Amino acid sequence: MAQHPTDANVYFVPARSKAPIFASVSMFVMMMGVASWLNDVSWGKVAFFTGMAMMIATLFYWFGEVIRESQGGHYNRQVDVSFRMGMVWFIFSEVMFFGAFFGALFYTRQYALPWLGGEGDGVMTNALLWDGYSAAWPSAGPGQVGGHFQTIPAWGLPLVNTLILLTSGVTLTIAHHALKAGQRRALLFWLGLTVVLGITFLFLQAEEYIHAYSELNLTLGSGIYGSTFFMLTGFHGAHVALGTIMLLVMWFRALKGHFTKDHHFGFEAAAWYWHFVDVVWLGLFLFVYVL
Structure with missing residues (x-):
């Protein structure tokens, strides 16, 4: 049975839940699916999306339990502090x-490419393996893996x-101040606008990817530049998608009257x-698009 905190010195212990084991199984199925999909196994795509659906259902149930608690x-100050510490470490x-x-x-641009080009300890590498290779960035690497490509200008969609x-x-930030001031309508408006901006970002990034693949021949297989570009921007896009979902859930919770001026972690x-x-995107914009 779950403990209910009767005073500030009692830490709430929830009742046993099956959600963690369901999440583990879902993640296993999803990872097996994506690994099989990347290796052209016929059932890989189905397994990946099945695992993803299982994970979404599990998280929906699990987070619902936390919201109800x-x-x-059930949550006193001790629990609130532990949540904050957990989020900081996350x-x-x-x-x-x-x-x-x-x-x-950084390693690729500052060390690997110059070595391949014959600088420092890479003199023999350049002479014996890649004679005449010009170590200029952006690069598909020796052998022009993926073929010739064009980069995406920083002052177009990336700037937008x-x-x-x-x-x-x-x-x-305005929505947060509205919440602390008890202004529910302003909270809903500014938080909703933030969600719309997040969705707009994802839409424009999808447009950028389509343009890169269809017109610039810039793909994940375009050597070291293509792999670092899409790994960095792709994982960031996944985080934007997750953050947008989180904010959308907060919007629905605020619509239902959840959160108070003092309790809204x-x-x-x-x-x-x-x-x-x-903040991560600012680093991406500077080091991936501009420099």
Whole structure:
């Protein structure tokens, strides 16, 4: 049975849930599916989407349990602090995740390409393996893997998307202030506008990908540039999609009267995540598109 906190010194312990095992099974099916799909196994795509559907259903049920516990008054200050610590560590793990990809980009541009071009310790590599290779960025690498391609200009859609995300950070901050001021209608308007901006960003990024694949021959297989470009922007886009879903859930919760001026960590957690996504995009815009 779940414990109900009777005072500030009692930490709420929820009742046993089957959700974690369902989430584990769903993730296993999804990962098996995507691995099989990438290796051209016939049932890979079906397994991937089946696992994804299972995961969505599991998370919908699991998060619903947490919301019901929160609305039931089960969470005291100790629980709130633990939630905040958990979110901080989660965002830190995301920083490390993107740091690895930014690190790969930095290593490629500052070390790997110059070595292949004959600088420093790469003299013999250039002479024996890739004689005459010009180490210029952007590059498909020696052998022009994926063929000739064109890059996406920074001052087109990427700039528009940058302005959209920066604006969404402002609208979300206004929504947060409206929540703390008890202005429910303003909260719904500004939070809803943030969701619309997130969806617009994803739509424009999809347009950018279509343009890259169909007209610029810039694909995930376009050597080291194509792989780093799509890994960084693609994973960021996935995080924008997740953040948009989180904010949309917060909008529906606010519409139902959830959150108060003093107790609204669910909203704050989603806002933290969204601001993190904004900061990552600024790094992407500078190091992937501009430089």
